[in-house]
Amino acid sequence: PFVVALNKIDKISGWQKTNHVGRKRIESQPSRAREIFDEKVYEIIGTLFDEGFKAELYYNITDFQRTLSIVPISSKTGEGIPELLMTVVGLAQRFLEQQLHIEKGPAKGTVLEVKEEIGLGTTIDTIIYNGVLTINDTIVVGTKDEPVVTTIKALLKPKPLDEIRDPRERFDSVEEVHAACGIKISSPNLENVVPGAPLRAVKDNLEEVIEEVRKQTKIEFELDEDGIIIKADTIGSLEALIKESRDKGIAIRKADIGNVSKRDIIEADATQDPLNKVIFAFNVKVLPEAQEELQGKNIAVFREDVIYTIMEKYDEWLEKTKEALEKARREEYVHPGMIRILPEYIFRVSNPAIVGVRVLAGRIREGITLMREDGRLVGKIRGIQSQNKPLEEAKQGEEVAISIDGVTVGRQIKGGDILYTDIPARDAKKLREMDVLTIDERDVLEKIYEIKRKTDKFWGI
Structure with a gap:
């Protein structure tokens, strides 16, 4: 049987953490949260069905051999975790009992933690999941580099708390341990052992065991020349x-x-x-x-x-x-921008001219020189304001007031005129090469190229 852990139930809108279990946890939720939960569950059941699996919420199942169990959980709040463990353990006891067996050969284990202990030096906390481990056994353990071969000095189990009188006497020494159990191992040369590394006891096959540990410890992936x-x-x-x-x-x-x-x-x-x-x-x-x-x-x-x-x-x-x-x-380059002077918003005609504009495409900034559609330069933007607040720049769709040095409304410009930002040729070339422009900015840049090349066929190359 398989069990599906349906995680992140706490992410459901309106979900409330409760102490209820199973069906009651769902029934105690607000109606909208229950609706969302049901939608998500049926969607997953449908997806599994399309892959050839029959699935259902675990508390609705009568035949666990024919139906996948879905257990709703939240790894964040802990909801559903006891039910998940109960389901897995229950199914294992019911259906996998005959498959469970323990070998009595050399021990196999996994390192959980590497610790410095007073009076012991470097030790490793290990889970022995198969076989038998005895004091004075030769073991091979994975490290960051090559596996280390060492001999066990002591197998240690923690004493009950009420028996501890001295921090240096927190452990009882044992002669032998059998799977499955946790044990602390004291041995030389454990400094470079890494958590998660395999541990193997050796009988008469040292080279074979070293190679096995080496393969399991080595992480196969290619590094990049640059990266995180x-x-x-x-x-x-x-x-x-x-x-x-x-x-x-x-x-x-x-x-x-x-x-x-x-x-x-x-x-x-x-x-x-x-x-x-x-x-x-x-x-x-x-x-x-x-x-x-x-x-x-x-x-x-x-x-x-x-x-x-x-x-x-x-x-x-x-x-x-x-x-x-x-x-x-x-900010390193002058960017393409196209504006239209709004005829109804001419605030000052010169020194500097102050007009309302709509940014039709691209963007404009302080200090940018403007040009007409015939390529003639008309002045430089001194400032940009919106609702009496100064702005560094204005983007497509915005309507702002700008002050322009070196121009007089009614002479060089007038209401309704379309103006463009004057871009240096090197900036235009660089912007074409870089992938930083929006679609409207690229369109304006192409129009500026057309204007400039009327007088200089090689502009921007």
Whole structure:
């Protein structure tokens, strides 16, 4: 049997967290929230049916062998998690009992955490999920580099709290452990072991076990010449974060296990692309020297303990940063703009002329020279105002008042005239090459090219 975890029920509009379980949790919701929930569930049931699966909410199922169980949950609020665990455990006990067996050979396990313990040095907290592990066994454990081969000095289980008298005597030593169990291992040369790494006990097949651990520890992916930096706490979380990043088309120049170090900050700052000055830090710390190095540097560090939160915050940052970069790039060049002088809004005819205009396309800014449709220059914009407030620029569709130096209304310009921004040839050429113009700006740029090339066939080339 399969179980489908239907996550993010807390995102439903109007959803209210309750202490009810199963069907009662849904029935206790406001009517609109129930309607949305039902719509989403039936949509998912329909999608699964199209793929050849019959599915239903777990509390409506009578035959779990023929129907997929759907358990509504929220990983954020914790709603539905007990029911999900209950369903999985119940189905496993009911249908998988005959398939469950434990081998009695050399132990296989996974490292959960690497810790420094008083009087013991570096230790590893490990889950043994198969086989038997005994004191003095030779084990192979995955590291950042090559697997380490070492001999167990002690197998330790924590004492009950009421028996602890001295912090250095928090553990009981045992001679042997059987799957499945958690155990602390004390052994030499564990400093470079990484959480999530495989652990294997060795009998007479050392080289074979080393190769097996090497393959399981090695993360197969290609680094890019330029890109972001990823740091994570375990091999599994690092692989997951790499996959999410690749799915979004994010280039990765470095991916490693461990805390964010000063070297990571320096490497991130060295990249030329501001969109790559990024560090994803999943469930790890930013070391003090890295924090100090980070001061004054334009580096974005996304440090979270949920991968999706990192990706969501990155997306928000990326959008804002792109907008800021585009604005900065725009300010380097004179941009195309086309305006129409509104005849009913002539406020002053000269020194400077002040007129109301509508921006027909593109944009205008302070300090920009204007020209007529015949290519003749008519003056420079001194200022832009809207409702008596000064503006740096005005965009398509806006109606504003502008003051123009060096022009007299009724002579060089008049109400109803169409004027264009006067763009230097090098700016026009660069803007054609860059992908920063909107559709209306590109249209205006082409009109400016037509005007300019009436007198200079090679303008803007």
